Amino acid sequence: MKIHREFYGKTKKGEDVYRYLLKNSKGTEVAILNYGAIINKLLVRDRRGDVQNIVLTLPDLSCYEDNPAYIGCVVGRYAGRIKDGKLVIGNRIYRLSQNEGKNTLHGGFVGFNKRVWEVESRVCQSFGEVSLSYLSPDGEEGFPGNLQAKVIYRLDDEDQLEIVYQGISDKDTYFSPTNHSYFNLSGTISSVEGDNLTVYSSKVVKMGEDLVGEKELVDLPLLRGSSTVKDYVDLLEGISPFRGIDHTFYLGDGELQRVAKLYNPSSGRSLEVSSNCPYVNIYSGNFLGADILLENGKGVKYGGICFETCEQPNGPYWGSNFLQANTLYSRKTVFKFKVE
Numbered sequence: 031m032k033i034h035r036e037f038y039g040k041t042k043k044g045e046d047v048y049r050y051l052l053k054n055s056k057g058t059e060v061a062i063l064n065y066g067a068i069i070n071k072l073l074v075r076d077r078r079g080d081v082q083n084i085v086l087t088l089p090d091l092s093c094y095e096d097n098p099a100y101i102g103c104v105v106g107r108y109a110g111r112i113k114d115g116k117l118v119i120g121n122r123i124y125r126l127s128q129n130e131g132k133n134t135l136h137g138g139f140v141g142f143n144k145r146v147w148e149v150e151s152r153v154c155q156s157f158g159e160v161s162l163s164y165l166s167p168d169g170e171e172g173f174p175g176n177l178q179a180k181v182i183y184r185l186d187d188e189d190q191l192e193i194v195y196q197g198i199s200d201k202d203t204y205f206s207p208t209n210h211s212y213f214n215l216s217g218t219i220s221s222v223e224g225d226n227l228t229v230y231s232s233k234v235v236k237m238g239e240d241l242v243g244e245k246e247l248v249d250l251p252l253l254r255g256s257s258t259v260k261d262y263v264d265l266l267e268g269i270s271p272f273r274g275i276d277h278t279f280y281l282g283d284g285e286l287q288r289v290a291k292l293y294n295p296s297s298g299r300s301l302e303v304s305s306n307c308p309y310v311n312i313y314s315g316n317f318l319g320a321d322i323l324l325e326n327g328k329g330v331k332y333g334g335i336c337f338e339t340c341e342q343p344n345g346p347y348w349g350s351n352f353l354q355a356n357t358l359y360s361r362k363t364v365f366k367f368k369v370e
Contacts, residue, residue: 031055031158031187033151038063039091045146047091052158052185057081058367060185065094066103066143067162067181069211074189074367077298082217084299086318086334087325095144099212099315099322103143104181105136106207107166107173109340110278110311113242115172118349119202126172126346133240138171142179142207157186168201175201175355181209189367197359205353206341209363212315212334213301215294219324221332222314223260226293229312231279235343237270243343247280259292259314259335274316274332278343283308286362290337298369305363307339339363 031054038049049070053059059081061071072085086101088094097103112134115126127138136143147162159182166177182194197205214222236246248269253261259275267273281289289303289310303310313336315329322329339361345351353359 031153031156031185033153033158033160035151038065041065041091041146042095047146048149050149050151050160052160052183054158054185054187054189056187056189058185058189060183060191062160062162062183063094064147064149064162065091066145067147068094068102068104069183069209070102072191072211074299075369076217077369082297084213084215084217086212086214086329089323089325093323097143099318100136100143100210102211103209104207105210106142106179106205107137107171107177108134108204108206108346109136109208109338110206110343111135111240111242113238113240113344113347117173117204117346119174119352120349124172124174131240133242134171136210141171142166143210147181157184159184173203175199175203177203177205179205179207181207191365191367193363193365195359195361197353198357199353199355201355202352204346205359206345208311208338208340210336210338212318212336213292214334215292215299215301216297219327219330219333221330222335223258223263223332224295225259225335226256226291226295227259227262227335228257228291229262229279230288230290231281231310233280234266234269235278235280235309237277241276243278245348259332263314272316275312275314275335276316278309278311278340281305281308281310286364289339292335293370300368300370302366302368303337303363304366305339305361307341307361307363309340309342311338311340311343312336313338
């Protein structure tokens with residue numbers, strides 16, 4: 031296991047940004063930026079032994095600074111949409127930054143995805159890890175509490191990438207970070223519609239206006255046999271005001287459990303996702319297109335799929351499940367890569 035640090039560039043504010051490369055004994059490699067806690071690259075072999083990047087990657091730092099698709103980054107403080115930018119704790123209402131119409135999306139105008147994080151790294155016998163920390167001050171984007179956030183990326187020799195999300199605040203607050211990487215197991219610029227997809231949940235959060243989550247869960251018909259991303263697109267179209275996957279599935283709260291499996295027949299690569307988060311928002315890159323310049327060419331619709339494990343969508347608006355002051359938040363998501 032090896033970790034290498036290299037200079038990546040300077041932000042528009044003049045902040046130094048570094049890239050951390052973790053490489054295991056099988057040649058699997060993940061590149062992490064301390065800007066936005068971004069997964070910059072993820073190199074995995076296919077059935078022929080060829081190694082390719084299986085996440086969407088932007089050309090340079092300036093593109094990550096102007097990244098409306100949130101490619102590769104950690105979003106926070108709270109992933110997803112919060113209706114009317116309204117956060118409720120007890121009898122108190124906080125007003126958040128409204129960066130998507132009247133709603134708050136992925137933490138506001140300057141969320142975790144636009145911050146430079148402090149980094150520590152270490153190598154053990156069977157894994158290497160990069161730990162990124164950021165102190166979000168009280169009132170940032172309207173959120174209460176000085177929140178010490180941490181994201182740990184851990185790669186082991188079994189081709190397993192583990193992400194640990196932690197946070198502690200000096201005031202009651204809400205916290206639901208997630209990683210917004212787009213996976214394309216083919217290693218090429220192409221649609222993922224033909225990839226096999228299994229989601230281990232049949233309950234999705236009902237969406238209201240502006241794609242904001244409601245409290246109600248909707249039961250989905252069971253997909254039988256080998257299902258594809260396109261099969262899920264077709265299935266979900268009946269309950270959505272749009273075509274494509276951008277839906278939050280309910281997993282239940284508890285131990286680490288299966289979330290989803292993605293398989294690309296042409297390369298033989300598979301991705302198994304597990305988490306102890308109670309929800310996962312799956313997004314099929316519905317708004318990706320040629321206007322997004324990637325490292326290896328122009329983007330395409332459905333060109334990648336995200337597995338955004340998270341807390342209750344729109345939770346701050348409902349006033350439910352807030353993080354109590356001086357209480358440690360800790361969640362884990364695991365991406366397991368195989369060749370079949």
